[in-house]
Amino acid sequence: MPANPAIKQVSDVTWEIPPSYKQGMNVPARLYASKKLLDNMDSGVIEQVTNVACLPGIVRYSYAMADAHWGYGFPIGGVAAFDTEKGVISPGGVGFDVNCGMRLIRTNLRFPEVKPKIRELVDLIFDLVPAGVGVKGSQNFTQSQMGDITSMGVKWCAEHDLAWEDDPQHVEEGGFIRGADISKVSRQAISRGISQFGTLGSGNHYLEIQVVDPERYLDRDMAREFGIVHDDQIMVMIHCGSRGFGHQVCTDYLRNFESGMRRFGIEVRDRDLACLPFSSKDGQDYYSAMVCAANFAFVNRQIIVNKVRDAFSRVFHRDAEALDMHLIYDVCHNVAKVETHAYDGAKAKVLVHRKGATRSFGPGHPDVPAPYRKIGQPVIIGGSMETGSYLLVGTQKAMEETFGSTAHGSGRTMSRTAAKKEVRGAELQRKMLDHGIYVKAATMDGLAEEAGMAYKDISEVVETMDRAGVSKKVAALRPIGNIKG
Amino acid sequence: MTYRFLPDVALADIAFEAESGSVDGLFETCGLAITDIMVDPKTLRTTTQRKLSLRSENLDRLLYDFMTELIVMKDVDSLLFGEFRVRVSPAGTSLEVVAKGERIDRERHRLRNDVKAVTMHLFGVRHEGKTWRTTVVLDI
Numbered sequence: 001m002p003a004n005p006a007i008k009q010v011s012d013v014t015w016e017i018p019p020s021y022k023q024g025m026n027v028p029a030r031l032y033a034s035k036k037l038l039d040n041m042d043s044g045v046i047e048q049v050t051n052v053a054c055l056p057g058i059v060r061y062s063y064a065m066a067d068a069h070w071g072y073g074f075p076i077g078g079v080a081a082f083d084t085e086k087g088v089i090s091p092g093g094v095g096f097d098v099n100c101g102m103r104l105i106r107t108n109l110r111f112p113e114v115k116p117k118i119r120e121l122v123d124l125i126f127d128l129v130p131a132g133v134g135v136k137g138s139q140n141f142t143q144s145q146m147g148d149i150t151s152m153g154v155k156w157c158a159e160h161d162l163a164w165e166d167d168p169q170h171v172e173e174g175g176f177i178r179g180a181d182i183s184k185v186s187r188q189a190i191s192r193g194i195s196q197f198g199t200l201g202s203g204n205h206y207l208e209i210q211v212v213d214p215e216r217y218l219d220r221d222m223a224r225e226f227g228i229v230h231d232d233q234i235m236v237m238i239h240c241g242s243r244g245f246g247h248q249v250c251t252d253y254l255r256n257f258e259s260g261m262r263r264f265g266i267e268v269r270d271r272d273l274a275c276l277p278f279s280s281k282d283g284q285d286y287y288s289a290m291v292c293a294a295n296f297a298f299v300n301r302q303i304i305v306n307k308v309r310d311a312f313s314r315v316f317h318r319d320a321e322a323l324d325m326h327l328i329y330d331v332c333h334n335v336a337k338v339e340t341h342a343y344d345g346a347k348a349k350v351l352v353h354r355k356g357a358t359r360s361f362g363p364g365h366p367d368v369p370a371p372y373r374k375i376g377q378p379v380i381i382g383g384s385m386e387t388g389s390y391l392l393v394g395t396q397k398a399m400e401e402t403f404g405s406t407a408h409g410s411g412r413t414m415s416r417t418a419a420k421k422e423v424r425g426a427e428l429q430r431k432m433l434d435h436g437i438y439v440k441a442a443t444m445d446g447l448a449e450e451a452g453m454a455y456k457d458i459s460e461v462v463e464t465m466d467r468a469g470v471s472k473k474v475a476a477l478r479p480i481g482n483i484k485g
Numbered sequence: 486m487t488y489r490f491l492p493d494v495a496l497a498d499i500a501f502e503a504e505s506g507s508v509d510g511l512f513e514t515c516g517l518a519i520t521d522i523m524v525d526p527k528t529l530r531t532t533t534q535r536k537l538s539l540r541s542e543n544l545d546r547l548l549y550d551f552m553t554e555l556i557v558m559k560d561v562d563s564l565l566f567g568e569f570r571v572r573v574s575p576a577g578t579s580l581e582v583v584a585k586g587e588r589i590d591r592e593r594h595r596l597r598n599d600v601k602a603v604t605m606h607l608f609g610v611r612h613e614g615k616t617w618r619t620t621v622v623l624d625i
Binding site for chain 1: 597
């Protein structure tokens with residue numbers, strides 16, 4: 001992006017665009033980026049973050065995190081909080097894949113014992129966790145169960161022997177967001193989703209076997225708080241969302257929102273910013289349906305965890321409890337939630353949209369699970385399949401500055417078509433194997449599209465948010481096995 | 486009836502532009518483009534037939550709903566379609582379609598990307614002279 005004089009530097013990793021930049025901006029825009037990330041950020045981010053700043057009822061700032069790139073309406077990596085009485089809710093501020101998110105599971109296995117069995121393990125998980133076009137899961141729920149499942153999320157799973165007792169408290173919001181109402185979800189959304197529990201999907205979704213990577217980063221004291229006690233400990237990371245259920249919820253409500261905006265006299269700079277007053281019936285209906293989709297995603301990741309635990313148990317001939325396969329945490333990175341935050345000298349409920357952004361609550365917050373409350377909420381930021389990922393922790397500074405939010409991943413720099421022109425899937429698979437990563441993909445085209453060179457440098461993104469103080473690094477995680485849709 | 490992919494329109498998703506000499510042909514072309522994204526059409530047979538009727542408030546919405554219905558049938562019934570015969574009403578607010586394809590066969594079909602939704606980004610039906618055109622961005 002060429003230098004833009006409107007962007008003022010506030011710190012080495014913080015930039016602001018004043019409301020005078022664009023007519024209609026209600027708040028400034030704030031970007032978190034190193035100079036390098038900012039120089040390489042697509043100009044669409046500036047356009048979009050300042051468009052979001054024009055939305056009714058937005059408070060403090062329209063944010064773009066260090067991994068920001070152009071999206072639909074909101075940039076990916078965008079965060080915006082709205083007054084719950086005067087503000088709006090926008091499906092574009094959540095994304096089609098409601099509660100696309102990350103789950104991290106630890107094991108007590110170490111690299112030397114997993115390395116010789118990685119192929120067997122990945123192949124088995126690939127068989128147990130369907131991925132790709134039109135896949136269906138083996139978990140059969142009934143239509144009559146969908147109301148409870150999408151209302152109670154992982155808590156429902158625990159009550160039905162589909163989760164360990166301590167799983168729900170290691171998931172954002174205790175495993176379910178309140179406010180779900182299945183009557184606000186279409187028959188089509190339910191039909192699409194009901195057979196997809198326990199499936200990975202495709203695109204940039206993945207399941208990864210990882211090893212702690214102290215050469216890149218490891219804060220041993222902090223990592224111990226999350227149950228990481230060895231320098232070569234094996235983890236499992238899952239990245240997926242609400243599948244066809246969430247996508248159909250977004251599709252259905254975008255329809256309503258476009259016509260609803262005319263009724264409320266709301267005009268937006270970008271059609272993809274369709275929004276309605278949060279307090280309106282349509283706004284509340286979307287919220288209730290979106291929460292169903294968010295809880296669907298928590299359950300989807302839970303069913304996948306069950307299969308992963310099963311696979312490890314079969315390969316290593318010990319049950320998953322003996323392998324200490326407890327959840328470290330599960331975070332959403334596409335959601336809108338009502339949260340209480342302090343800003344402008346008072347505490348208030350706000351509707352926080354995080355689209356390709358992660359909650360990053362600091363120490364002492366009551367919503368941080370008890371085992372982590374003194375240190376802060378785990379934050380999981382996924383990189384490309386070649387570069388690895390990070391475990392971080394939330395901070396008080398995030399609560400003060402970003403409505404408790406941080407980045408979510410690397411962010412794409414190259415289109416799918418361009419990536420496929422640069423690299424062939426089979427070659428990439430061989431290259432990754434040479435680098436110690438065994439990948440099994442549903443399609444070779446899909447693999448090529450997810451090549452590391454199509455993404456920003458995850459370490460640069462994570463370092464930026466660490467220097468900004470809104471999420472602090474705990475451990476780098478290196479992939480050794482990967483399943484892609 | 487043609488479609489071409491637009492590599493620079495959406496980083497994380499897939500976009501195409503479709504055109505035809507008729508509005509019926511435009512719908513059929515969009516159907517074929519969506520199929521092409523999900524599967525190599527050369528591996529798809531047309532042994533199963535589905536008839537569909539849709540109503541929407543205007544032509545843009547009708548095309549949007551038609552494409553969404555294909556995505557729904559992919560997820561619910563595991564169906565992919567390689568042939569379409571579409572008849573759009575003169576008012577552009579309803580259509581009848583006969584779609585031919587088959588259920589997904591992971592052994593035989595060369596599957597590609599999973600299309601999850603039609604976005605509203607850049608979307609709209611344009612009638613330019615004798616040609617009907619549209620730009621579609623699909624969430625992958």
